[in-house]
Structure formats: structure tokens, C-alpha cells
Amino acid sequence: MSGLREKQKAERKLLIRETALRMFKEKGYKSVKVDDIAAEVGMSVPTLFKYYSSKHELLCEFISDYDPEPIIEKFKSQIDMERDDPVNIICELEWRIAYEELTSCSPSLWREMMPSLLFGQVEALPEAYIKSNEALIRSLVSFFEEMKAHGHFASHIDLEVAARYMNDFAHMQMIRLTRTEPLDWKSHREQVHQVLRMMYEGMKP
DSSP states (O other), X not given: OXXXXXXXXXXXXXXXXXXXXXXXHHHOTTTOOHHHHHHHHXXXXXXXXXXXXXXXXXXXHHHHTOOXXXXXXXXXXXXXXXXXXXXXXXXXXXXXXXXXXXXXXXXXXXXXXXXXXXXXXXXXXXXXXXXXXXXXXXXXXXXXXXXXXXXXXXXXXOHHHHHHHHHHHHHHHHXXXXXXXXXXXXXXXXXXXXXXXXXXXXXXX
């Protein structure tokens, strides 16, 4: 019986998740209330809160589906790590990751998520975001290790620190990019390239 209960609980949680994400996409995050989600799935608000602690936590479930590894692996197969300009490599990778994120989740929803994800207390961050972000950090560290092996980073550089700084910088740029629609990708790429060029000059051998 416990196995059946766990299965039913997982199914209800998935139903809440999929319903909320659909409603956010269709109506916009601010227009959807927790009461609306509860009514749509046929349960009370207190029952819904047994599965998700807040509407914001539900919003962050968008991130749980995101896997950066295929993007990075495909990108690695398309560049010449030995000869390509290292700043151009990092800028292009940032753009590809940002583009994928904004394709899977609308700019308006990212506008809602980013401030709390970047400036909120770590212990209050949704589990889905923490797992996804740590996976991205690990992928960036691995990518930077390859760049370092090709002589693009000085030997003393802590690659995990570099990856986390890059991740925070990309979040800040995401906030800037999603302020207005349509998205100004040209300005975004120029800004990222300018800042990363300045940052890299202090890290190269």
C-alpha cells in the first residue's frame, strides 16, 4: 500500500507542476493565483501546499527540466579549442546557454525568477534550481578544464570559482536582457563580450 500511496503522491505532484507551468505560460505568472492552480487540479490550497511551498517554487520547476550538458557537448564539437579565441569561445557558450534557457521558458517568466534566484537567501532557493544550477557549474568547470589544458587559463586559476563567477555574471546579464521585449540579442552579445574580454585579460597566462 505504501508503494501505491507514493505513486499517487508523485502523480499528484506532477499534475500540480504541469498545470501550474501551463497556466503561467498561458496567462502570465502574476495573473495566476495559487487558488487558480488548486481549482484547476481539483484540490484545496492547503493540500497543494503539501506538495509545493509557494507559487514561486512552482515557477522554478521550469528549471528542473534544463540540462546544460548536451548544449555544452555539442558546442565543444563545433569549435577548435586550440585555435579559437578563448573569449569568443566563452561568449558563444554563454549565448547558446542563454538562448536555450529563453527558448524553454519565456522572458517574462525569467524576469520573475531571476532576482530571487540571484539575490535571495541560499537556504530559501527551490531545490529544482539548486540541482540545475550545480549541474551547470560542474559542466562549466569541466569545460574550463579543457580550455586550461589548451593553455587558455593560467595555472593558478581556481576553475570552480571562475565557473561560479561566470554563472553569476550570466544571471545578471539575463536580468538585463529580459527587461524589454523583443530581446536585444545584439546588445547582449556586445556587452557580454566587452566584460568577458576585460575579465579574461586578468586570467590568461
